[in-house]
Amino acid sequence: MGKRSRTASAAAQKAYTVEAEWTAADLAQLEELKKANASLPDDAPRALLSVRLSVLTEDTTSPVRQELDLRREALNRGCRVVGVASDLNVSATKVPPWKRKQLGEWLNNRAPEFDVLLFWKLDRFIRRLSDLNTMIDWALKYGKNLISKNDQIDLTTVVGKIMVTLIGGIAEIEATNTSTRVASLWDYAKTQGDWLVGKPTYGYVTGEDENGKVVLYVEDNAHKALHWCRRMARRGVSATRMVKVLKRSKLMGDKLTTSTLLSRLRNPGLKGYRVEVEMKGRARRSKLVLDQHGKPIRVAPGIFTEDEFDELQADLDKRSRKQPARQPGGATKFLGVLTCVDCATNMTVKRYENAYGPYSYMRCQKCKSGGHGIPNPEVVYTKVVMDVLSVLGDEPVQVREYARGAEARAQVAQLEESIAYYMKELEPGGRYTKTRFTREQAEQTLDKLIAELGEIDPETTEDRWVNVANGKTFRQRWEEGGTEAMSADLLRVGVRCEVTRTKVKGQRAPDVKLRLMIPKDYRERLIVKEDHFAGEL
Template sequence: MAKRTRTARSAQQKAYTVEAEWTAADLALLEELKRAEAALPADAPRALLSVRLSVLTEDTTSPVRQELDLRREALNRGCRVVGVASDLNVSATKVPPWKRKQLGDWLNNRAPEFDVLLFWKLDRFIRRLSDLNAMIDWALKYGKNLVSKHDSIDLTTVVGKIMVTLIGGIAEIEATNTSTRVASLWDYAKTQSAWLVGKPAFGYTTAEDEDENVVLVIEADAHKALHWCRRLARRGVSARRMVTLLKRAGLASDGLTPTTLRRQLRNPALMGYRVEEDKTGGVRRSKLVLDKNGKPIGVAEAIFEDDEFYEFQADLDKRSKNQPQRQPGSATKFLGVFICADCKTNMTVQRNRVKDRMYAYLRCQGCKAGGLGSPNPDAINAKLVSDVLSVLGDEPVQVREYARGAEARAKVAQLEESVAYYMKELEPGGRFSKTRFTREQAEETLDKLIAELGEIDPATTEDRWVNVANGKTFRQTWEEGGIEAMSADLLRVGVRCEVTRTKIKGQRAPEVKLRLMIPKDYRDRLVIKEDHSAGKI
């Protein structure tokens, strides 16, 4: 039966790019709109355009059309466009606005640069009611307005706030229905012998038969690699050695690791059966999907027959170690902070059980066998804590806050108006120029107004970020929050600690030296910004 792989066919299709969508007429219209924007007054409201699209189809609105429509809407409202946040292939259900690559940067870091957030339609902007409420709170806090071209949304009125909540509820219901349909499709697909949807297991790829039905076929190079690994396992070869041999033979990518290879070799899908992820036990595994009679569901030709596969697993078990269960959180208290001086990879705590004793070593991921094992990781952690406290402990904790310039702008406008009034009335024929007393009093008042105007910092008239000290040092904060708080701050700031291990003759444990690497702009990075991980901005 003739087959052709879908991967090859897809590779021939032209990848979608926004640039390819712009026609000459679109570009001409864009320039026309920009010229019209240039004629707006200097104090015109500043608009940020939000363009989002999950998947481009014939039924969706292209990013180009969204942007042009939004530019027209901004011009109709007398707003000057200061930026376009274009997030394509992004689900509004899964990714809230503040976590999108472009829009998130504007919301989190560039809020002072715009006054109005303009989007094409509410469901193009947001699809969860909780996310919508968070955005409304954010807009009210920072003095921004949310505007939709195709929905009656205006946060400056009570009716507008109610309307945006109702529309957001409808959008969430629609998103929930879509999620339910997708979940139902997956549940149905798992019970079928035909391959309907999903990513094939390693060793297989998708193809089309003569009737253009999607089927799974064995990938030749993967088949060769898997049977090679089976023969090596029979001889007692380790997974690490298998990875080296596979890479040398060109049958594996440079990114293949022993852990990934073990997971691939233990996948029951290699017998041609349907599998699903087993989420129990804290270890990533696949398990067979059984039909109503309790039998595995075949979906493809087997790479290993059942007896071959189980013999293979027994050979792999002979090399496996009874390792303790992975600790919650991370493999080390400073994961991502400690790096090996030789291979520059992260260092983790490896725990081995020998009989009834547990041994812990600090090892890297790139050196052979993890490099020289460094015992007593707690002592190394304590040395890092001491070094960090001596350098950063006395730095004040500062929190970034949003300062609005509306009050200062109103004050400046009032003073300028008063100054202009007194200057005009002091001119010949003015009300303060008629007598010496009134002139002197007016000049004294004018001087006071000019002095008061000069004392106002122009920066305070603009919306801006300011850093406010909370009265604590990082030493105090870390004493309260413990090592977890320190580790999180070090990762946030970009602080790293190079670990150098040197073999000492006559000793089993190597000599360990730490070198703290702190970015030059660490003070700016230490400033605490609002945490968006809790589902709000």
């Protein structure tokens, strides 16, 4: 039976890149628009262009056209373009604006640099009504306007706010309908013996038979690797050892981990049956999909027979250790802060249970056998807390807040207008030159206005971030939030703690020394940044 593999053609497909789409004519238009943009006055409203595309088809608008259209729209509105946030291969349904790589950076950290967020069409910008409401709240709080080239959207009017909500609701309905159709297709596909959609179980690839029908075939290297693992498990070889050999032999990828290999070996789909992923806590497990008669659905020839698969599971069970339930906050405190001085990898805590009860120890990732295990991680945590408090505990907590310059700008404009008026009327023939009294009074008023104008800091007329002390120290902050709050702050600041372990003769526990590594600009990094989108999905 002949087969034509689809794998090569799928792998050959590349993600859409905007750089490949610019023609000479497009680039010429871009230069003309940039020149026109540069001629706009400095006080023109500043526009950020948002360009997004998930998949390029004949029915979608390319990022090149979106950007050129938006630059023309900005020019027509008298807005000066200060940046382009281009997020390609990104779904507006799955990824909200504030989590996109480029647009998210502007929204979270560069808000003072623009006044208007301009996008091609609302569904190019956002797809979920809840996300739209969040963006409207953000825009109103930070004094920004949302403008769509192809929709009647303007947050400066009540009608505009109603319109944007209505259009957003329609976009969400369309996205929901699409999601429903996709879910329906998956539900149907799971009950079929034919392969319609989806990613095959490891060990299989999609292809076409002589009739052009999509079927699953066993991939040769995967078949060889999986059966080798079955034989090694029969001999009692550990999964960790298998991973090293498989990576060295190139039968599996360099990023293979022990947990990934065990997940593959325990997948019942290796018997040729259809499976689906089931979440058990934080663990992902593959389980059989049964038909209406309660029997598994065969979709491919089995890599393992029933007996081979059952034998493999029994052999894997012999080497598995009983693991205690996962802790809600994770087994390791200060994960990412504590690092091994020898291999520079994270120190992690392993928890097990044996005949004597539960036990735990701290180890690294790359040293042989994890280096010298530390049997009492809590001692390390206590030392870290004491060291951090002694160095950073008395630092004041400062919060970054958004300060708008609109009020100061209005005050400056009013003062400048008043000063210009008095200066004009103090000129020969002006209304204040008729008597000495009126001249003296006008000059005193003018001096007062000039003094008031000079007292206004020019920086306060700009939208900006300001750091405001909240009256607490980090010691107080961490006493309230516990080790989780301290760990999060240390990761944010970039503080690391190197762990040195030295073997002590005749003693199981090694001698442990800690060295706190604090960046030179730690005070700047300690500033807590206000996050308008915290808690949003």
